[in-house]
Amino acid sequence: MRLLLMLLLATTLAACGGTERDADTDASAPSSTEQSAPDTTSPADTATSDSASVQEATGTVESITGDRSYMRINHERIPGYMEAMTMSFAVSDTSLVQDIESGQRIDFTFEADGGVPEIIEVTPKP
Numbered sequence: 001m002r003l004l005l006m007l008l009l010a011t012t013l014a015a016c017g018g019t020e021r022d023a024d025t026d027a028s029a030p031s032s033t034e035q036s037a038p039d040t041t042s043p044a045d046t047a048t049s050d051s052a053s054v055q056e057a058t059g060t061v062e063s064i065t066g067d068r069s070y071m072r073i074n075h076e077r078i079p080g081y082m083e084a085m086t087m088s089f090a091v092s093d094t095s096l097v098q099d100i101e102s103g104q105r106i107d108f109t110f111e112a113d114g115g116v117p118e119i120i121e122v123t124p125k126p
């Protein structure tokens with residue numbers, strides 16, 4: 001029992017990092033004047049896309065929350081990337097998961113760049 005708790009905690013810390021970035025992303029307020037956007041040719045942009053990785057996985061949806069903007073998925077092992085576990089994913093476009101319900105088995109693609117992994121493609125499995 002205790003071991004399970006520790007495992008759960010370790011998993012959460014290791015794989016399902018902070019939600020701050022997504023809170024920012026979700027607040028798609030039209031007035032983004034607070035952020036001073038410098039020149040778009042900044043090398044920082046390139047660095048960001050370089051560190052992002054796209055992964056494909058298979059799993060079972062455990063729950064869908066936040067008006068379908070988050071899904072908790074029990075995913076299978078992703079070779080070379082992550083062991084099998086249950087974790088949360090952000091959903092880039094809620095229309096992707098409009099027909100997905102808890103218990104559904106899915107193939108999915110997600111983008112990971114250090115924050116909460118973001119699902120960019122979902123295919124329900126029969």
Ligand SMILES: [Cu+2]
Nearest residue numbers: 015082085087
């Ligand atoms: Cu994981």
